[in-house]
Amino acid sequence: MVKLTRRDFLKISSLTAAGLAWNALRAKAPRAERMQTRKPNIVILLADTMTAANLSLFGYPRQTTPNLERLASRATVYHSHYSGGNFTTSGTATLLTGSYPWTHRAVNLGGLVRRQLADHNIFHLLGSDYHRVGFAQNLWADLFLRQFRADVDQHIPTTSFIHGQEKPLVTHLFKNDPLAxxxxxxxxLLSTHHTVxxxxxxxxxxxLGLFYGLSHRDLGTADAEHPYGMPNNGYYYFENKVVYDGVRDTILELHRGQNPFFAYFHLMAPHSTYRPTAQFADSLADMEFPTKQFHPLGGRANRRTLLKQRKVYDEYVANVDAEMGRLLDSLEAAGVLDDTYFIITSDHGEFFERGEYGHDTPLLYDPVIHIPLIVFAPGQTQRMDIHTPTSAADVLPTVLSLAGQEIPAGDGRPLPGLGGSVDEERPVFSIEAKQVSxxxxxxxxxxxxxxxTKKMIHYKGYEKYPDAFELYDLQTDDQEKRDLHAEDTVTAAKMKEELLDSLSRAEKTLRQ
Amino acid sequence: MRLLKSRLPPSSSILPVFAVISFLVYGWMLIIFFWKVPSWLMFLTLDEILVNLAYVLAAALLESLAILGLFLLVCILLPAAMMKDVFVTRGTVAALIGLGSIMLYMYIFSEVGYSFLDDLLLWTLSSLALTLLLTVPAPRLNFIVRLTAWTSDRVTVFVYLFLPLSALSLLVVISRNLF
Incomplete structure (x- = not known):
């Protein structure tokens, strides 16, 4: 039997203690090391059809976004952020490719990004260092996740977190051929979409699909919790609370993983039809808004209809704001925001003026293209406000910059405050061309x-309003009521030249 | 097996009925397809549209076979005298009235833009009743027998066009989903 001296005992004891301490430290080290060395997580939360014009965060008189206002005290708020287009396809493609619609060419309802540019998407450019996740409730946005499927590590099916289907959706069965x-x-074969x-x-x-749909219609009927009925995307019904809970759980699970992650969530609300819950329905007071003249290319809805639509939309925005607040609070409590950039934005706005409501319009006034952009950076404690115009095309280069990736040439550039700088001379474009190939x-x-502070709108090729130009000063006339095109001829001529020159250059790239 | 043989009509009777069914199914699909092509041309390339056509033709083949299968099931369930021996006449009449009523409803729906479950149920029951009403006496009416024989004979030629194209399309769809 081996005899232990007092010295041996002390040696063994100290070695054992050191070994135990080392093991404990080693278990904690990867997490601490990871925090310091690994790339930050990035989440984009896109609320479809959320116009900055109706958010109290940006000065709207109705209190629609108390939660975003509260949370913005530790975020960067972009006050003049513009979408690439005025509907889902063009706006989303601009965000995901960092290029304007005249470059990416997803300009038609349900269109795709130009095939030569398909690799120029945010998932591909971020590279495989990131675990890349995509979820879109809007089918036209989901098409891009399908188009970029080779670069999306985890494509969450569009039918996730739903209450029930109104129309059968079967393409998830065709996993290898999701686009065709x-x-x-x-x-x-199945669709009975009234316009498409x-x-x-x-x-x-x-x-048979009609039978299915009509026999499942009761899923969406009004109840005590949903006085206007259940929200839907034309194919299925969903509850925003459940959807946001699903997003939260997904992020928490991703955060527990070993790799940094990039997650893109394209949520349907507050897209029409506006369906606020009982807590928000009829919660906002009636209010007057400036009257604006009809536009030759606009609709002819009367003032009462516009006010009524606007009010329900505002209530739905307040509903979405509450869900966003709940989500961010829970992510903050879980420590996710300590190492995650969280970006809140939209794909386009919504319109309640000039006889027009919705966003199915050729018009490009601010309500339909001015969108929110709020970025929560890890460790940010102060609010920062950026007033220079920025574009949805800037999100991709910004994300690449945050991830330490190379930024390829494109229409966007990193956002001021997040790697980019303020440039008052830079033009920002939004484009609508649904009716063109x-x-x-x-x-x-x-x-x-x-x-x-100046804005020019050009309408080209419309019979009712041929080759027209409008000019507005957004600083003195944020409602775009006074067209300065005939008054400020010097500015108008300069901007007209720059706009047409940019269009001409973009058209040349089409032939490449 | 013997029961099946005794109840199923000969292939010479099945083919004309299949021809009528496929003429209606393919006809509708191709008309709507070519109506849709201009909008697809706005953002899909020609090869992408051809892949869509492959899906459509494959679906038309499967749908036609499914409807024919339904008719053959009725043959198995009913006594031979009621269906097997008069398959061309009754099958053609049932296909024309049944599918025709479905197409008419879908056309009206596209014009009106909305529908209700009660309307759809009523239409379905009425169509079934009408199909039965016209199918039952059809073999006893000579001009109907001659007309259905003439019609099915004339449209049989399309089967020889649709079948190889659909078989090829089915292969395209299967290969795209397997690999």
Whole structure:
């Protein structure tokens, strides 16, 4: 038997203690090391159709976003942020590719990004260092996740977190061919969409689909919690609370993983039809808003309708704001925001003026293209306000800059305050060209150019309003009521030249 | 097996009925397809549209076979005299009335833009009743027998066009989803 001296005992004891301490430290080290060396997580939360014009965070008189105002005290708020287009396809493609619609060419309803540019997407450029996740409730946004599927590590099905389906969606069964199966099956053989495809490609499948839909309609009927009915995206019903809980759980799970993650959540609300819950329905007071003249290319809805639509929309925005507040509070409590950039934005705005409501319009006034952008950076404790015009095309280079990746040439540039600098001379464009083929020059197009405090809108190819230019000073006339095109001829001529020159340069890239 | 043989009509009777069914199914799909093509041309390339066509033709084949399968199931369930021996006449009439009523409803729906479950149920029951009403006496009416024979004979030629194209399309769809 080996005899232990007092010295041996002390040696063994100290070695054992050191070993135990080392083990304990080693277990904690990766987490601490990871915090210091690994790339930051990045989350983009996109609320579809959220106009900055109706958010109290940006000065709207109705108290629609108390939670965002509270949370913004530790975020960077961009006050003049513009979407690439005025509907989902063009606006989302600009965000995901960092290019304007005249470059990415996803300009039609349900269109795709130009094939040559498909690799120029945020998932691809971030690279495989990141675990890349995408979820879109809007089917047209989900198409981009399908188009970029080779670069998306985790594509959360659009039918996740739902209450029940109104129309059958079957393309998730075609995992290897998600684009063709969407266009051929969901959008053609089954669809009975009143504008996109009023007649289903298969009479029998359409008939059976109609049966299915009508027999499931009670899923969306009004109840005590949903006085206007359950929110839906045209295919399925969902509860915003459940969706936001699903987003939260997904982020928490991603945060527990070993790799840094990039997550893109494209949520449907507050897109029409506006369905606030009982807590928010009829919660805002009636209010008057400036009257504006009808536009030759606009609708003819009366003032009462516009006010009514605006009010329900505002209530729905307040509902979304509450969910966002709940989500951010829970992520903060879980420590997710300590190492995660959290970006809140939208794909386009919404309109309640000039006889028009919604966003199915060729018009490009601020309500339909001015969108929120709020960025929560890890460790940020002070609010920062950026007033210089920025574009949704800037989000991609900003994300790449935050991730330490190379930024390829494109229409966007890193945002001021997040790697970029303020440039008052830089023009920011928004483009609408639904009625033009994405393969040919834009013969019928609306283009908005914001530069400093001035904004020019150009309408090209419309019979009712041929080759028109409008000029506004957003500093003195944020409601865009006074067209200065005929008064400030010097500014108008300069901006017109720059706008047409930019259009011409963009058209040249189409031939490359 | 013997029961199946005794109840199922001969292939010479099945083909004309299948021809009528596929003529209606393919006809509708192709008309709507070509109506849709201009909007697809706005943002889809030609090869992407051809892939869509492959899905459509494959779906048309499967749908036609499914409807024919339904008719053959009725043959198995009913005594031979009621269906097997008069399959061309009754099958053609049932296909024309049944599918025709579905197509008519979908067309009206596209014009009106909305529908209700009660309307749809009523339409379905009425269509079924009408199909039965016209199918039952059809074999006893000579001009209907001659008309259905003439019609199914004329449209059979399309089967020889649709079948190879659909088989190829089915292969395209299967290969795209397997690999």
């Amino acid at each position: 199966s969407y266009y051929a099956v969901d959008d053609f 495809n009023p007649l289903s490609g298969s009479a029998l499948m359409g008939y 994405s393969f040919v020059p834009l013969s019928r197009v609306s283009i908005s150019m914001v530069k400093g």
